[in-house]
Amino acid sequence: xxxxxxxxxxxxxxxxxxxxxLKMIHTAGSGHPGxxxxxxEILVSLYFSKMNHSTxxxxxxxxxxxxxxxxxxxxxxxxxxxxxxxxxKSELASLRQMDSMLSGHPYAPSTxxxxxxxxxxxxxxxxxxxxxxxxxxxxxxxxxxxxLGDGETQEGQVWEAAMxxxxxxxxxxxxxxxxxxxxxxxxxxxxxxxxxxxEKWKAFGWHVQEIDGHDFGQILQAIENAKMVKDxxxxxxxxxxxxxxxxxxxxxxxWHGTAPNADELKKALAELGAGxxx
Amino acid sequence: MLSLRDFYGKTLxxxxxxxxxxxxxxxxxxxxxxxxxxxxxxxxxxFNMGVAEQDMMGTAAGFAAGGKIPFASTFAIFAxxxxxxxxxxxxxxxxxxxxxxxxxxxxxxxxxxxxxxxGEDIALMRAIPGMTVIVPADAHExxxxxxxxxxxxxPVYIRLPRDKFPVIYDEKKTLTIGKSTELRKGxxxxxxxxxxxxxxxxxxxxxxxxxxLSARVIDMATVKPLDSDAVIAAARETGAxxxxxxxxxxxxxxxxxxxxxxxxxxxxVIRVGMPDTYFSSGSPEELVEACGLTPRGLADAAMRAMxxxxxxxxx
Numbered sequence: 283x284x285x286x287x288x289x290x291x292x293x294x295x296x297x298x299x300x301x302x303x304l305k306m307i308h309t310a311g312s313g314h315p316g317x318x319x320x321x322x323e324i325l326v327s328l329y330f331s332k333m334n335h336s337t338x339x340x341x342x343x344x345x346x347x348x349x350x351x352x353x354x355x356x357x358x359x360x361x362x363x364x365x366x367x368x369x370x371k372s373e374l375a376s377l378r379q380m381d382s383m384l385s386g387h388p389y390a391p392s393t394x395x396x397x398x399x400x401x402x403x404x405x406x407x408x409x410x411x412x413x414x415x416x417x418x419x420x421x422x423x424x425x426x427x428x429x430l431g432d433g434e435t436q437e438g439q440v441w442e443a444a445m446x447x448x449x450x451x452x453x454x455x456x457x458x459x460x461x462x463x464x465x466x467x468x469x470x471x472x473x474x475x476x477x478x479x480x481e482k483w484k485a486f487g488w489h490v491q492e493i494d495g496h497d498f499g500q501i502l503q504a505i506e507n508a509k510m511v512k513d514x515x516x517x518x519x520x521x522x523x524x525x526x527x528x529x530x531x532x533x534x535x536x537w538h539g540t541a542p543n544a545d546e547l548k549k550a551l552a553e554l555g556a557g558x559x560x
Numbered sequence: 561m562l563s564l565r566d567f568y569g570k571t572l573x574x575x576x577x578x579x580x581x582x583x584x585x586x587x588x589x590x591x592x593x594x595x596x597x598x599x600x601x602x603x604x605x606x607f608n609m610g611v612a613e614q615d616m617m618g619t620a621a622g623f624a625a626g627g628k629i630p631f632a633s634t635f636a637i638f639a640x641x642x643x644x645x646x647x648x649x650x651x652x653x654x655x656x657x658x659x660x661x662x663x664x665x666x667x668x669x670x671x672x673x674x675x676x677x678x679g680e681d682i683a684l685m686r687a688i689p690g691m692t693v694i695v696p697a698d699a700h701e702x703x704x705x706x707x708x709x710x711x712x713x714x715p716v717y718i719r720l721p722r723d724k725f726p727v728i729y730d731e732k733k734t735l736t737i738g739k740s741t742e743l744r745k746g747x748x749x750x751x752x753x754x755x756x757x758x759x760x761x762x763x764x765x766x767x768x769x770x771x772x773l774s775a776r777v778i779d780m781a782t783v784k785p786l787d788s789d790a791v792i793a794a795a796r797e798t799g800a801x802x803x804x805x806x807x808x809x810x811x812x813x814x815x816x817x818x819x820x821x822x823x824x825x826x827x828x829v830i831r832v833g834m835p836d837t838y839f840s841s842g843s844p845e846e847l848v849e850a851c852g853l854t855p856r857g858l859a860d861a862a863m864r865a866m867x868x869x870x871x872x873x874x875x
Contacts, residue, residue: 343627389653389654390625390654391654391655397625398621398622398625398654399649399650399653399654400649401649402645402649405614405618405646405649405650406618407618408614408615408616408617408618408619408621408622408646408650409618409619409621409622409625409650410622411615411618411619411622412618412619412620412621412622412623412624412625412626412628412630413622413623413625413626414622415607415619415622415623415626416622416623416625416626416627416628417626419583419604419605419628420626420627438614439614439615439618439646442610442612442614442615443615443618443619445610445612445615446609446610446612446615446619449610450607
């Protein structure tokens with residue numbers, strides 16, 4: 283699998299992944315497009331540029347690992363893993379179906395490349411801490427990456443885990459906050475405000491960087507910066523757009539958990555330059 | 561009388577010497593649960609998680625995914641109640657190799673009161689698919705359970721008490737997950753028990769023997785997966801069963817046994833346990849007496865069960 287830091291190449295991969303996300307959710311008839319689309323650049327930066335991983339040594343102990351704590355964004359993870367070659371893209375059409383390897387939320391035992399089972403919000407960061415602590419005991423220099431949603435930070439366990447990561451000085455843990463400002467019931471600020479979110483992570487002992495979560499240059503640089511921090515966990519606070527890349531889905535809570543119908547899919551794919559056949 | 565908690569701490573440290581992948585975790589109760597014994601010998605492999613049970617269970621799952629064998633300990637009510645959904649999602653669902661060893665189970669927690677008396681923990685853990693649930697009867701069976709859990713690849717819940725229990729076995733005791741131990745042969749009625757009630761049932765069986773009644777006693781330390789063969793044999797051969805546990809009669813050992821008999825060989829099953837209520841502070845002895853978790857209480861239940869047997873058979 284090719285690694286690149288070229289923003290043009292990464293943008294092309296992101297475009298293909300967005301197309302797969304929309305197609306698979308449409309085929310499934312349910313799923314979460316909004317929060318999948320907001321996280322595409324973050325996952326592409328990890329899997330196609332920064333993470334030490336490979337389908338050839340998918341079980342090698344020293345690999346870097348990624349934890350999708352906001353498990354409802356499973357489509358972006360599945361599309362990314364398929365693009366990497368962990369399994370065939372033809373599997374994506376089986377999302378959410380009976381006996382599929384692609385459960386509605388990530389289930390590690392069934393899906394190649396999925397490291398940790400998630401879906402119930404607030405539980406991924408604790409598991410990422412456990413992975414990072416196990417790596418430390420084994421003397422591995424590998425990194426653990428974790429993606430959290432902004433609405434997810436309303437869960438108390440997130441802050442228990444935030445304390446743990448700082449207490450154990452987990453410099454090998456690099457987390458991302460997909461701050462797309464929306465959750466199912468509406469704007470995060472209206473449902474249960476989380477601000478000042480950057481200050482909160484700082485107060486919990488984390489190294490915090492605030493970036494545009496759709497700008498590859500900023501994401502790649504933030505990961506490099508985070509790797510330089512050895513005695514603190516890092517939070518890359520990413521401002522993102524829910525539904526990013528599909529004009530009629532952007533910044534709308536209704537696209538948190540709604541599948542596009544045939545017409546909507548056609549329109550979305552056209553915007554992404556997928557052509558009539560997708 | 562020996563402390564089950566002490567044997568947990570000692571056995572965990574022994575295992576830690578042999579297997580470097582074993583780690584211990586606690587939520588600010590390491591002195592009480594005895595993970596402190598492991599912590600003292602292996603400080604680099606002990607992780608105090610603070611008063612944060614949900615995070616401990618999640619972190620334990622992460623350790624397991626990283627190839628470690630975490631033993632996560634706190635009081636039974638917090639391990640199973642406070643963190644139930646973390647245990648279900650992060651540990652049970654992916655069948656993570658996490659061992660939850662909880663102390664202070666049951667009514668014998670005593671003076672701390674109902675806030676700390678776990679009477680629902682066995683039911684809560686038993687309801688999770690794929691979870692193994694073990695309730696040892698004494699200190700030696702505790703050591704055997706800890707060793708069996710370390711050998712087994714998957715999630716295990718082991719429930720220990722605060723109090724010392726009378727000794728039933730010796731240090732040669734072994735435990736096979738899913739297999740019960742027949743401690744007394746008998747033909748008139750069977751006691752199926754776990755934890756402290758195993759000793760109490762032995763006393764009850766002895767008393768009944770003086771009156772010419774023959775009571776079988778089965779130590780069902782593995783509540784899940786249940787030794788169904790032993791339950792069905794007891795139903796078939798003795799025709800009446802009394803279950804006894806230091807847990808409410810909702811969802812624990814009594815229900816597990818009833819589920820087997822009702823589907824395979826229906827006989828009277830009387831379930832002795834804590835009532836469906838919040839009790840009060842008190843000494844363990846007072847509380848056990850008030851719940852009827854005594855040799856007298858078990859013998860009375862056995863007489864009732866045998867009486868129902870006659871009614872059921874139309875005599």
